[in-house]
Amino acid sequence: MYTKEHEWAKEEGGVVRIGITDYAAKTLNDVVYVTSPKVNDRVEQAKTMGTVESIKAVSEVYSPVSGTVTRVNSELDSHPELVNKSPYGEGWLVEVRASNLATERKGLLDAKAYVALLSTLLKN
């Protein structure tokens, strides 16, 4: 699942792992700093939950789902470049225990819809 703001979300047993897409990482060019919520913080769908920063720019990260943070990728403190190297793998940001996934899922894009969004962006 994806957001229009270029986050991805992967659910497993009610816990959703969140990151930014390869497109978002490439647009930032090189991520040098990441701020994330803390474990037990509450996040809300479509609300800012952190930032991903390059040397030149800041990009806000919008949570794809509402819930409570269960894990934060602390590896990014010392290796923020993982967001560029492996945006869908080692560069994940947080894991959230989703509180309203059944409803909120409707507000997210599937892979096909996200690819369609990217192709319109790349055309412009």
Added chain:
Amino acid sequence: MLRTTQLYGYHTKHAKLTEFAGYEMPLWYTTTTDEHMAVRNKSGIFDVSHMGRFVVKGCRAGPFLEDLVPTSVQSQPPGKAFYTLLLNDGGGIIDDLIIEKLADDRYMVVVNAANAKTDMEHMVALVPQGFEVNDLTSDSAMVAVQGPKASDSLQPLAELDLAQLKRFRCAETKVLGEEAIVSRTGYTGEDGFEVIVYGASNEHPEGAIRVWERLAATSTPCGLAARDSLRLEAGLPLHGSDIDQSTNPYRADLSWVVSAGKTGFVGSKAVAEAATQHPQSIRRGLILDVGIPRHGFEIEGATGSVGTVTSGGFSPIIKKGIALCLVAYDNSGFGTRVSVNVRDAPQGATITKPPFYDERLYGWKRQKDN
């Protein structure tokens, strides 16, 4: 419609492009960090053809420039390149620039792209009758070669022995057979050169392209993002962000450009008055403990708001958030602790004197052979 430089063909093939000051320019070729580090450790090349280039010549060129800027012009030896400012009547900075004194009666004036039009209007309004300032910007290309290995990269192309060209000197020579002006100047804090290649034109850019491609064999092409992160790390101000028409040379911490005892230049009365007291606020460097400061972030001291971040970013060398800022004079001592509001979260920070890197290891003053 955006303007392009003679090297546009290369950039469209290799770079992510961006609009800057009315030009379509390279933002980065690979990554900002890699390009930044290439300049600190080896050498990088930048297309800076968008910068304004004006030729001022004739027997009245020296006196004209003398009345224009706060730095002594006619006492400089030919072959000198120097940093100075264009001021308004109130002493505010219209632009910062480099003047290359090619001869007593011939000067090359290099200005910021974003201000080129304003600068030209300012100069033309003051120009004596029958005297011309020629805009060479679109009939030439300009390439900066920067870094500890810049000389090794440029020397094979240049007729001039670069070892004879000391820092802040300039000379006319040939580069790959093209007429060129080479100055030992730059905007990165590193040793390096800025090369104006003229004779080429936008219709016939082949000469400039050959120079660029030869340099690209030994230097890393760098975009505007690395140009900005390098100048910030070196503590060099960006006009329009760190300094502007509301900033006088004292507030800008650039009072060294005002030659001792010089009077009669545009803004001299206001500058003389400003010299009699401390500025209310002054430009300083800032290092954050955590987080990255950005333009416009507020700075708080013990007494409340004491200043603003004027440009900020991340230093790949010290791996911390760094900034240039304007802070109240009373809070501007080096080592003063302040806090910066990073999106509503206050972060501790220290007022410092740039550059932000260790000058024994980086920058043009570095100890050689490391």
